[in-house]
Amino acid sequence: MxxxxxxxxxxxxxxxxxxxxxxxxxxxxxxxxxxxxxxxxxxxxxxxxxxxxxxxxxNDRESLIVDAVSEEIGEDIPIPDTGALESDLRSLARAFVRWATSDTGRAVLATLLSDAVRIPEIAEANSRMFQDRLRRARPVVERAAERGEIPPGTVPGEVIRMLVAPLYLRLLVTGEPVDEPVADRAASVAWRAAAAGWLNG
Amino acid sequence: MxxxxxxxxxxxxxxxxxxxxxxxxxxxxxxxxxxxxxxxxxxxxxxxxxxxxxxxxxNDRESLIVDAVSEEIGEDIPIPDTGALESDLRSLARAFVRWATSDTGRAVLATLLSDAVRIPEIAEANSRMFQDRLRRARPVVERAAERGEIPPGTVPGEVIRMLVAPLYLRLLVTGEPVDEPVADRAASVAWRAAAAGWLNG
Missing domain, CATH: 1.10.10.60 (Homeodomain-like)
Structure with a gap:
């Protein structure tokens, strides 16, 4: 605008x-x-x-927070276009890991995710931010489908969910470290699942 | 004992x-x-x-909490032995979903996971409970390897992580509903990834 x-x-x-x-x-x-x-x-x-x-x-406090955090995440985790799905996913996962382990990322995770189970407005803000990220990352998957790397019916959101789910599990549940090898493994599994046609809705 | x-x-x-x-x-x-x-x-x-x-x-408060919650989770999410990995994983995922959406499960998630990012002792307790669950669920994967359903080198913990990661993502990040179809999809993907030999370390 x-x-x-x-x-x-x-x-x-x-x-x-x-x-x-x-x-x-x-x-x-x-x-x-x-x-x-x-x-x-x-x-x-x-x-x-x-x-x-x-x-x-x-309109309200929540919209303001969603915009403020989304903008920052958008800058820290740019949407890649390397020409291949696996390297795009790897780039996304690595940037996410760098963000999540940075001071900024830690602060956002601590502030926004920690009370999501308790406070509905926070859960709502998280959900809107996640949907926003999914929307922005969609071209990564759509371009891969156009290149014939993955079946045409592949659901972009399912690929991105599969990419980030193991990273969030470590960050929020198991407390295990997240680093570049973890990011690369997540990218590899999500890419192979997409290529195998498992993520078409 | x-x-x-x-x-x-x-x-x-x-x-x-x-x-x-x-x-x-x-x-x-x-x-x-x-x-x-x-x-x-x-x-x-x-x-x-x-x-x-x-x-x-x-020894301390944390050990007490880990035991108290682990015992309850152990009762609510029994380790299945249906004779096939996919149905074992489906049974685990469905029981987890029932638990996570029950009053008890919601309370545990709210109490223990919500402050994990902020309070190291809670993160430690979560991590110990998760490791305990992984240990208990290991036979599910080991039996599948013995039956020849999945490659012998498959890492049990990786199969269980893959099973629960998409469920936690919905519960803690996106706020999307978790239900039986979601559980079954998670089980199917984790089973296929294990069978394809993607989860061997």
Whole structure:
């Protein structure tokens, strides 16, 4: 939507500047105060804008958090296009592992996932972020189907779920380390399952 | 170790009775007070025993919690022996789904998994419970290898991880429902990956 280069003095450029400032303030607030204590008031104060400016762009606190975290994850885990599904999946899994083990990733996992079982709004925010990631990663699988690497009916979401499930299991349940070999193994299994036609819905 | 029938008046029988009472008290305390507030003092009071009786059997709070929850999970998710790996895995996955969506399972997931990212002792307890479950489920995979259903080098833990990873992903990250079809799909994929020789370390 807002495609002008940042730093522009046009209204659109100013709009992007406000948006960036609010999202950055949300991330700082999330890290320092945590999910439960985060308020639109505090975010607005940090960003140096009025509360109504925030509410003009975001319906509620949750939408703001989803946007703030999604944007960051989107930058840290870019969608690859290496020309082959296995290396695309490997690139995704490695970037996810780097993110999840970084200070930022740890903070997001701790803040957002830890209370998801207890607090419905957090579960809702996680779910929306996950769907957003699935949507963005879809071309990776679609391009592989176009290249004939995997059957045409392969469900993109199932491939990405299969890729990240073993990584989340280690991060959230078993506490086992996640590293590059773990990422590569996950990519290899997800790729082979897709190629074998097991993930077509 | 304590193999006499319960209700026996022998010291061993009394020992089992005390053990059962303490573990049941731990589970009630965990559900009502939560992980952080659970104390050996309160558990002992609930069970009607002295604190030192608890410490004679369990080194610390975490060991007590691991035993209490593991015992319950062990009862709710029995290890099957249907004669075929796919139906064994299906039975495990269905029992896990029933447990995870029951009041008990929800409470355990909420209490133990929700703070695992934040509190190292909880992460440690989860990890020990998961390892305990892996150990118990190992015969399912070993018997399949003996029957020639899967390659001899198949790593039991990898099969069980593959089975439960998509279920935990839904429960803890995406918030998507887990039900019998989801369990059966997970079992089918884990079984096929094992049969294809992908899970041998």
């Amino acid at each position: 807002e495609s002008r280069p940042s730093g522009s003095k046009s209204p659109v450029g100013r709009g992007k500047k406000v948006r960036d400032a609010v999202l950055a303030a949300t991330r700082r607030e999330l890290r320092e105060a945590g999910y439960a204590a985060l308020s639109v008031e505090n975010v607005a104060r940090r960003a140096g804008v009025h509360k109504t400016t925030v509410y003009r762009r975001w | 304590e193999s006499r029938p319960s209700g026996s008046k022998s010291p061993v029988g009394r020992g089992k009775k005390v053990r059962d009472a303490v573990l049941a008290a731990t589970r009630r305390e965990l559900r009502e007070a939560g992980y952080a507030a659970l104390s050996v003092e309160n558990v002992a009071r609930r069970a009607g025993v002295h604190k030192t009786t608890v410490y004679r059997r369990w």
